[in-house]
Amino acid sequence: MQRNLNHPTIVTIEKVIDETPTVRTLVFSDDVMPTVLPGQFAMVWIPGVNELPMSVMISKESGKAAFTVRKHGPSSTGLFNVPVGGQIGIRGPYGNSFDVKEGKLLLVGGGTGLVPMMRLLTFVKPTDDVTVLMGAKSKDEVFFEDLSNELLKNNPHKVIVSTDDGSYGEKGFVTDMVEKLVNETKFDAVYVCGPEIMMYKTVQSAHSRNIFVQASLERMMKCGVGICGSCCVGEDLACRDGTVFDGDHLSTNKEFGHLHRNKAGILEKY
Amino acid sequence: MEPSIATSIGQIHLDKPVMLASGILGISLDVFNRLYASGAGAVVTKSLSTAAWEGYPNPTIFSVKGGGWINAVGLSNPGASYFAKMIEPNQDVPIIVSLVGSIPEDFEMMIKEFKNCKVKAYELNMSCPHVARVGLEVGDDPGLVKEIVSTVKKATDVPVIAKVGLGTSNYLNTVGTAVDSGIDAITAINTVRAMAIDVETKRPILSNKFGGLSGTPIKPIALRCVYEISSKYDIPIIGCGGISSWEDAVEFFLAGASGVQLGSAIGDNWVGVFDDINKGILDYMKRNNYSTIKEMVGLAKKS
Numbered sequence: 001m002q003r004n005l006n007h008p009t010i011v012t013i014e015k016v017i018d019e020t021p022t023v024r025t026l027v028f029s030d031d032v033m034p035t036v037l038p039g040q041f042a043m044v045w046i047p048g049v050n051e052l053p054m055s056v057m058i059s060k061e062s063g064k065a066a067f068t069v070r071k072h073g074p075s076s077t078g079l080f081n082v083p084v085g086g087q088i089g090i091r092g093p094y095g096n097s098f099d100v101k102e103g104k105l106l107l108v109g110g111g112t113g114l115v116p117m118m119r120l121l122t123f124v125k126p127t128d129d130v131t132v133l134m135g136a137k138s139k140d141e142v143f144f145e146d147l148s149n150e151l152l153k154n155n156p157h158k159v160i161v162s163t164d165d166g167s168y169g170e171k172g173f174v175t176d177m178v179e180k181l182v183n184e185t186k187f188d189a190v191y192v193c194g195p196e197i198m199m200y201k202t203v204q205s206a207h208s209r210n211i212f213v214q215a216s217l218e219r220m221m222k223c224g225v226g227i228c229g230s231c232c233v234g235e236d237l238a239c240r241d242g243t244v245f246d247g248d249h250l251s252t253n254k255e256f257g258h259l260h261r262n263k264a265g266i267l268e269k270y
Numbered sequence: 271m272e273p274s275i276a277t278s279i280g281q282i283h284l285d286k287p288v289m290l291a292s293g294i295l296g297i298s299l300d301v302f303n304r305l306y307a308s309g310a311g312a313v314v315t316k317s318l319s320t321a322a323w324e325g326y327p328n329p330t331i332f333s334v335k336g337g338g339w340i341n342a343v344g345l346s347n348p349g350a351s352y353f354a355k356m357i358e359p360n361q362d363v364p365i366i367v368s369l370v371g372s373i374p375e376d377f378e379m380m381i382k383e384f385k386n387c388k389v390k391a392y393e394l395n396m397s398c399p400h401v402a403r404v405g406l407e408v409g410d411d412p413g414l415v416k417e418i419v420s421t422v423k424k425a426t427d428v429p430v431i432a433k434v435g436l437g438t439s440n441y442l443n444t445v446g447t448a449v450d451s452g453i454d455a456i457t458a459i460n461t462v463r464a465m466a467i468d469v470e471t472k473r474p475i476l477s478n479k480f481g482g483l484s485g486t487p488i489k490p491i492a493l494r495c496v497y498e499i500s501s502k503y504d505i506p507i508i509g510c511g512g513i514s515s516w517e518d519a520v521e522f523f524l525a526g527a528s529g530v531q532l533g534s535a536i537g538d539n540w541v542g543v544f545d546d547i548n549k550g551i552l553d554y555m556k557r558n559n560y561s562t563i564k565e566m567v568g569l570a571k572k573s
């Protein structure tokens with residue numbers, strides 16, 4: 001029987017890579033997840049703990065995919081602590097994906113928002129001129145810098161790190177760096193995933209200069225398939241209409257950058 | 271003359287017969303507007319309680335291999351007063367407010383919250399199969415059903431619907447009690463209590479262990495219930511359970527429903543499902559020379 005993608009498939013963690021003290025990548029074998037489009041996510045069941053939406057991370061080995069998780073509350077800590085040999089359930093992939101454009105590309109990622117950017121990097125053409133901008137709080141929270149350089153070794157490229165405290169790379173907020181970059185360079189496309197305020201400002205910077213821009217939104221997700229309604233952003237359902245939206249569309253959405261819903265569905269300010 | 275798919279469920283008049291069922295996408299006015307524009311005749315809100323509820327932890331929804339879903343969202347909702355403020359600006363969308371509670375006072379209190387809102391009808395959830403002290407546990411208690419329905423009927427002039435499901439007692443008795451207490455219409459049915467176990471990790475998948483089965487697997491059961499209710503009682507009925515095509519909707523009309531609701535089909539076919547079904551019903555009416563939905567209602571019982 002063909003695999004029902006909405007039905008959790010149990011996979012076994014084969015490798016755990018510590019990226020930073022709070023971020024880990026868990027690698028597993030699967031026949032669906034290694035081939036998903038950039039920006040797509042899975043619902044990940046940690047038995048006995050919870051089920052969380054996670055962007056699908058790449059793995060260097062064929063037939064394998066990964067999740068990169070930051071230890072935060074009880075649920076993400078549950079996933080963070082799954083050992084080699086541990087089992088998790090995955091369903092999906094869900095959501096749409098980034099439109100892969102050609103030319104001068106700017107990819108902006110904050111924290112685990114870098115995950116979909118890494119997959120996007122595997123889709124760029126050797127002729128594309130790619131800038132990856134990554135934001136972190138401090139030096140020991142920087143990850144995927146080497147991986148980005150490696151994935152782009154055949155491209156004209158730049159990997160820029162900025163830390164809030166200036167302990168590594170450029171000092172300051174990623175969004176200030178975005179403003180600077182889009183002023184200097186006429187990008188053909190800008191892609192962003194990370195904290196919503198960061199995405200909001202990035203979208204504004206690019207959109208106001210008529211640069212094509214897409215952001216991948218995070219919302220409270222329960223079903224992942226467009227039934228429960230918990231992930232709505234204005235009239236859009238992040239899991240089904242997104243998670244990737246164009247700057248054009250986002251600039252008309254009154255919740256993006258300002259409001260999100262909690263587990264009961266009450267709007268809260270960012 | 272072009273046939274009309276407008277319908278009346280007792281005093282509830284709708285331009286289109288297919289509604290959004292409770293609990294599905296029903297959390298924001300913007301989404302309601304979108305679903306209405308997509309062809310929904312009315313939208314039913316998530317079941318609202320007196321206070322905000324977070325619901326159960328994930329997994330809250332599970333896809334059954336042969337089709338259908340099991341959910342235990344746990345009636346997560348922002349609470350009636352928050353919700354009432356959100357829908358206050360609405361003028362255009364026919365909104366049916368679903369309420370859940372344990373005692374008559376809960377319902378009375380919530381109805382007051384909606385005094386400034388345009389509400390098409392109230393739907394009393396007497397059938398959620400996976401939350402303690404509300405839903406089915408209310409539906410299975412005839413004394414409580416009677417008290418709640420009578421209280422709500424006194425509290426509002428807006429039509430009141432009771433939504434029933436399959437619990438531990440005969441649901442037909444719940445319907446009978448609701449009818450005797452003055453209910454205006456019945457929605458049948460809610461999800462059917464069910465579960466799923468993962469064979470690899472050897473544990474129930476839903477965090478709540480038990481949930482409610484919806485979608486295509488329950489359609490024959492829901493259809494049977496609508497047929498039974500319409501055979502026994504003279505009460506307007508809304509059919510619900512596994513409807514995903516125009517044929518399904520017409521089957522429910524023929525069994526005795528004057529309108530239908532759907533939820534799970536949205537997971538499979540997304541919001542275009544409303545217009546697809548509306549068009550299919552209209553074509554069927556043309557082919558059969560029906561000019562109103564009413565001409566079809568209950569036909570299967572005459573043969």
Ligand SMILES: Cc1cc2nc3c(=O)[nH]c(=O)nc-3n(C[C@H](O)[C@H](O)[C@H](O)COP(=O)(O)OP(=O)(O)OC[C@H]3O[C@@H](n4cnc5c(N)ncnc54)[C@H](O)[C@@H]3O)c2cc1C
Pocket residue numbers: 041051052053054055056067068069070071072073074075076077112115217218219220221222243328
């Ligand atoms: C599409 C998508 C992709 C994501 N990709 C990644 C990723 O690659 N790596 C990563 O580390 N994190 C990712 N996240 C975030 C992740 O799903 C969790 O929200 C986060 O790990 C917080 O978990 P927690 O343990 O703190 O949750 P809890 O302690 O249970 O709750 C704390 C807060 O986390 C958020 N949260 C909890 N459950 C959910 C849920 N089901 N859906 C959305 N938010 C929730 C809420 O804001 C909540 O208030 C993604 C989220 C989305 C929506």
Ligand SMILES: Cc1cc2nc3c(=O)[nH]c(=O)nc-3n(C[C@H](O)[C@H](O)[C@H](O)COP(=O)(O)O)c2cc1C
Pocket residue numbers: 227228291292293294316317331339341343345368395398433459460461483484485486488510511512513531532533534535
């Ligand atoms: C995710 C989900 C949440 C639901 N929440 C509610 C609810 O809050 N109140 C209610 O009366 N029914 C609720 N239901 C039941 C539906 O309204 C409907 O009765 C049932 O799903 C059968 O219809 P369907 O097969 O078209 O989905 C829910 C169903 C699902 C799938």
Ligand code: FES
Pocket residue numbers: 220221222223224225226227228229230231232237238239240
């Ligand atoms: S997560 Fe349920 S509708 Fe998007």
